[in-house]
Amino acid sequence: MRNVKPETGGFFQRVRSWHPPAFAPGYKSTVVRSPQRAPISFGNTLSEITGPVFGREILGPLDNDLTLNYAKPGESAIGPRIIVYGQVLDERARPVPNVLVEFWQANAGGRYRHKKDGYLAPLDPNFGGCGRTITDEDGNYSFLTIQPGAYPWPNGINDWRPAHIHFSIFGHGFVQRLITQMYFEGDPMIWQCPIVRTIPDKRAIETLVAALDMEATVPMDARAYKFDIVLRGRRSTMFENKLEGN
């Protein structure tokens, strides 16, 4: 376990060309919800550079096990069992410890447990589809789940979402919060997806694709996928003429 000093400075500005644009006509719902005027830049203040602190006491014993956290006693969710794990880092490659990582996903057939999901694939009575955990002192997280299925969605005539897991990460300040999606190595549907295709640079898309990791796979139990997450970083904080943490 490393002792990572808390940082206190402001945050780097987001590189907007690396992230998808708010207005992307191929992803139809962005047309009506995107801002119509140029963004205005504000400096960070206390309300942005601070955020809620979550203690491990909020976590239930099965919060990081989606195969069991909605299942009846003695049963479990249907689907290929997988471990998803990785490290939460900032833009300076410093681990981000003690941050809440939440995840939600469709079941193995591509169906969400949500009243607005009308896809004809059936619900799994033993799968709820959401969980959470908190990163350790080195920024690591992991959870057990089933591999979600692809699903169709109303956008173009025949658009499908690749298999994916949604993530929300609360960093150490509200401007560090990240909501994103993880995809699976080797899935040909990734490159068909109108949402994925709003991301301008293929290298940026590849950072959202989790790699199959046979080293972390548990034999006869679950395959593993590694997904590292980079949050906005803090600008270097000067302390006694040295960079803090160096």
Ligand SMILES: [Fe+2]
């Ligand atoms: Fe989704």
